[in-house]
Amino acid sequence: MFKGYKAGSFFDEMYGLDQPECLQHYKFLESRFERMSETELNEKQRTLENGFLEQGITFTVYGDDEGTERIFPFDLIPRIIPGDEWTKIERGLTQRIVALNLFLNDVYHDSRIVSDGVIPEEIVKGAAHYRREMEFVDVPQDIYIHVCGTDLIRDGSGNYLVLEDNGRCPSGVSYLLENREAMKRAFPSMYREYGVRPVNQYPELLYKTLQHLSPRLGQQPVCVLLTPGVYNSAYFEHSFLARKMGIGIVEGRDLVALDGYIYMRTTKGLVQVDVIYRRLDDDFLDPVAFREDSVLGVPGLMDAYLSGNVALANAVGAGVADDKVTYAYVPEMIKYYLDQDPILESVPTYLAWREKDRSHILNNLKSLVVKSANESGGYGMLMGPTSTAKERRDFKSMIESEPRNFIAQPVVSLSRQPTICGKYSVEGRHVDLRPFVLYGKDIEIIPGGLTRVALKKGSLVVNSSQGGGSKDTWVLYK
C-alpha cells in the first residue's frame, strides 16, 4: 500500500523529509496497513462512515439545498505524535493562552501594552471584535478565553508553527472525540499496542472550566450551552457537548433577562442561569446591545453580564486576541507579559497597513497568502500561487482601499501525510492540527487535537466547509 508513496518536497508526518523508511513511531502502523486486504480496508471505511451517518454525526453545509447534512470525511490513517513532541506543544500552547488572556485583561483595563509602545493603539481599538462595552469591566477570574482552538502547522523541516488562534467559538472538538471512538472500534488491537493517551475526559474538563466562572458561590451552578439553533452548521457539536456535560442546550428564545439576571423558561417557571457557554458570536448575543436584527440572542443579556450576574464563555470582546493582525504581535506579547521567548513560533506576517509591508505584499501577491483580518472558515482568502490574475487584481484594489483589513504570509508548505485516496492507495495530503485548550482553574489541553486534512490534491485549505476531512490524532504515552 505504501510502496511507491512519494513524500515529495514537503515534510511528511510519516516519512519525515523524504526518508526511504517511515519514522520509528509509524512502523507498526505501516505494517498493519500493509497486511490489510482491499476488502478489509473498504469494509472498515464503510462501517465507519455508516456509523457516522447513522449516529447523525454530521455538519450542515450552507448554500446547498440538497442533503444539507453531511458527514465530515474521515481518513483511516491516524496521525501519531510521540509523547515528548507533544510535551513541547503543550508547553507552547499553555504559554500562549496565558499571554493572550493577560493581553485581553490589559487592553480592556489600563492598556499598558499600548502605553509602553509594544502594540499601536489603533491595532487594538480598530479590531473588528474590540468591544468598547468591555472597557474596565472585570470578568470572572480575569479569564477571557476559556476555550481556545489553536491551529498548528508544520513547516518544511517539521517545526510546529502557530497559524492562528481561535478564541471566540472554536469548533471541531466533537469530531475529535467521535473520531477517537470510531478508531477504537475499527483498530482495537493496534490502538492498544500503541499506548495512546485518552481524550474522552474533555466534556468533564469543559464542565469544570464553566463551573469555575459561576457568580453564585456555594451553590451548584446552572450552566447552559447557548446554540444558534438546530439549523446551525455546528449543531451536532452543540448538542453533543451539552449531552456529554449533562447541561441544558438552549436557544436565545429559551432565555429571558429580568432585573439584570438571566433565566431560562421551564415548564415549572423561570430558573436562574449562572454560566452560559455560548456558541454564538458577540454580534448576535443581545439585540439591545449589539445587532438589532439578531433573533438568536437574548435582549438584556449584556446588561446582566456587565452586572456580573451571569458569566459567559468565552468573554465578550475576546475576539481582539484572535484577530489576524493581533496575531503578528503575539511573540511580542509573550515577551512583554511573561518575559519569555515563544515556545511555538508563528508564521512571518506582513501587515498591509505598514507601508513597507504593504509594498512587499503588493509586489509579491503571487507568492503570498493574503487573508482578510476577520474572516474565518477559509473565506476571504487569496492563495497567491494558485490565484488567477483577476483574483490578484481584485485583492490588490481591496488591500489598497482597506489596508487595515489585510495581512499576508508566505505560503507555508503544510506538512503532508499519507491519506487513503481511491479504494486501495495512499497519496500525500496536507494536514494541520487544532488542539483545544481549556482555561479555568487550571489550564487543560487534551492530548492531540483535531487533525484536519485537505482532501483535494495539492490543496492547502483544510476547512470542512471547503472540502476538508479529518484524521484521528494519537498522542503516545511514550
Place this chain on the structure above:
Amino acid sequence: MLSRDANSLYWLSRYIERAENLARLVDVKRYDALDSGRSSAESDDLAWDTLMRVTCTDEYCESFKTGDQKEDVGSFVTLSESNPDSIRQCISNARENGRMVRDQISEEIWLELNRLHLFLRSREARNLWTRRPDAFCKEVVDFCLLFNGLIDSTILHNEGWRFVQIGKYLERADKTTRVLDMLALVEHTDRLQIASALRSCSGFSAFRYEFKGDFNMENAVDFLLFSQSFPRSVRYCLRQLDRQLHGISGTPEDGFSNEAERLTGSLLARMNYSSVESVWAQGLRDYVDSLQTQFNKIGQEIFEIYVLLPQEFRGVVKEDAWQVQWQQQQ
C-alpha cells in the same frame, strides 16, 4: 424542564404516532381494495379518496387532485416530499424534534429514529413500497412500536416522559376519531368496512374478544369510543392524558389546576358517564367533530401553559412561537 424541550418531546411523539396510524391505514386500504371486487382504477379512486380526506389537509388534497399526478395516491401519502402529511415527512419532523432533544432521549431511540429517517429517504424505501407495500407498512409500524418500547424502557419516567405520553395519546385519540370519520362518510356500512376500520386501529382481534365477532356499526362505535381497556379507544386515551397532565402539575386527579386539565377531565367524565346512544342522538359525524375540536383545544392549552410560560412574557413571544407551532401542526 426547558419549555422548548417539553414541546419537542411532545411533537416528536405526536409525529411518530401519526406515522404509525398512517402506515396502518394505508396498509388496510390497500388490502381491502383486493376484496372490493372493483378494478384497480375504480377502487383506487374510492378507497384512497377517503384515506386522503382523513389524513391530509384540504389544501394538499386539492393540489394533488389538480396536479399532474406523477405520483399515485399511495406514494403521495407514504413517500411524497411535497405532501407535508406523508409518512416520510412525519418521520422527518419527528427526527427534527428528536435532534433538538437528543440529550433527553436515549442513544437507542436516536439511532432507530435516524435509521428510519435515512431509510425513508433512500431508493430502497421506494423499491420496497413498489414491490411489497405490506412489508413497507410493517417496517414503519414496527419502528413506531419499537419507539414506544424504547421510550418506556430506556428513558427516565420523569416529566419529559409524560410529555411524550401526552403527545402520543392526544394524537392517538385524534386518529381514532378520524377512522370513525371514515365510517361516518359511508352511507351503508357493511361488514367489510367495519372490519377495515377496526383493523386500521389495530383493534380487530380485541373487538372480536369483546363483542364476539358481532360486526355492526353500533358495536364498532361503542368499542372505538368507549372501550375501557382497548388502548386506542378515545376514552382510554383521555384517561391516560388526564393522568399524565395531573402527574406533571402534581394536582390530585379529582381536581384541576389549569385549563388543559379541566378540559380533559370534563371530557373524560362525559365519556365515562355516557354511552353509544348519546352518539346516535347527536349524530356520529357531529359527535366526532366536537371531540376533535376539544382535542385541538386541549393541545392548544398545553402549549399555552407549559411552552408559552411565564404569563408576563406572552405578549412578547407569542407571535413567533405560534408560527412555529402552526408549522408543526400541518
